Amino acid sequence: GAGVSQTPSNKVTEKGKYVELRCDPISGHTALYWYRQSLGQGPEFLIYFQGTGAADDSGLPNDRFFAVRPEGSVSTLKIQRTERGDSAVYLCASSLMAGAGEAFFGQGTRLTVV
């Protein structure tokens, strides 16, 4: 596709459940990022992939959060035992390579944990 695609757009889940959020980056972009935007805040860095490997996962809040990018393209952010505090918009972005100027963002997945 032309841009970064994220699915689903919205996800409502019950506390304690497991969720997966998918990101399809721009074709050819080797760098992929996940950010989280809580209400009234700017996006906050979660994890950065260069190719298939997570080069920096220092922003993941705890071990309930995990992300993969097995073939260096699509990425999945996985959240186990969801909590109400996980409710936020999860944004994915990609760039040609790290440091290559601006990153292009998807529209985000709005996660609501009830």
Added chain:
Amino acid sequence: DQQVKQNSPSLSVQEGRISILNCDYTNSMFDYFLWYKKYPAEGPTFLISISSIKDKNEDGRFTVFLNKSAKHLSLHIVPSQPGDSAVYFCAALGGSNYKLTFGKGTLLTVNP
């Protein structure tokens, strides 16, 4: 501890006038700054950037000014148009070349 601060949550201007959005930062390691624009239900869209070796970058109606000594940057939009109404995020890179640090954003409303 916010390293990138946008102290004005909102700004309202008349169409045709200048919009000035401000951003302050605390981390001296930041060396590249970006402005993103965000419409509701969409992801942030890159607008303009500036490297710390410059003090001004212009692109059409958008100009970003950087004052390194004051650790301050501003985005000027002139003339403002109703379609510019959106949330504007200031973001910074430094140390790493991939981890964006964002401010909380400023909601700009341009009134016809």
